[in-house]
Amino acid sequence: MEDIFISYASEDRERARLFAEAFAARGWSVWWDRHIVPGEAFDTRIEQALDAARCVVVLWSGASVASEWVRNEAAVGAERGVLVPAMIAAVKLPLEFRRKQTADLSDWQGDAAHAGFESLCAGVSRVLGEAGQRVAPAASRGAALPVKRMEGRRIAWMALLGAGVLLLGALGLRWLLHDGGDVGPRPPGPGRPVETVVAAEASLAARIAGTYRGDVMADSKGSSRSDVSVTVTAIDGRSVRIASDYPRIPVVDVSLTRAGEQVLSADGDTALSVDLARQPPQLIYSPRGELSFSGVRR
Known part of the structure; x- marks a missing residue:
């Protein structure tokens, strides 16, 4: 059983290959090749792989939007609750998928540090239930991992x-x-104001607190937007409250976990990733699956 099934149009095979290699470098196994073993039914093999995969990543482009195969595969992923969509070209998505948060990778050429790719991987991690178990990129281990882990x-x-x-x-x-x-002040309950965190406390929340300036890259109910501020305020050592000057970004409380130098959302339907290895730190944020924000701390 593979971790990820990549749904794509044959015209986008080279782009799909980049995604397969990038996912494999993060330690995920991938099914994406449409070459079926001779004598094996084409649709049967795809259906088996699609049903067995733990996550379905669909690559939306002009060709895939027009492909009945891709639309059907995406529908199966959505029905199973494991669909993570990515837009590899500026296209109008099929009506039934427009409310699904979609990562914008229209300009992506394989860079693992690309904000849109980080957002996509955060969505995959959430579906796989591995938010706290991310594997370090292959480059840091000296060799690329095989596609099948x-x-x-x-x-x-x-x-x-x-x-x-x-x-x-x-x-x-x-x-x-x-x-x-x-242990210091008791964390605030519902409706209580956020309390000041002791400056000396080496907590996850304190390390990522601050104001991040960046862009809304994709929005299920609107368009992209530049020059947006997102403020992260520590509630206690492992939770933060996130607000913004942009009305489309709601106030959300997020529990935190950590994987290496990445601080991640621990649970719920909000995806958060802060890369502490980058200076200044970068925030990738998707509140309740509605939109995708990327910015750096000021």
């Missing part, structure tokens, strides 16, 4: 992550028992 490697990573969580929990308990356990 070995199950044993996934189990090893999960075991390593679990061991790290247990270790952190044990250290935290020891601190509470022997060092007084002064």
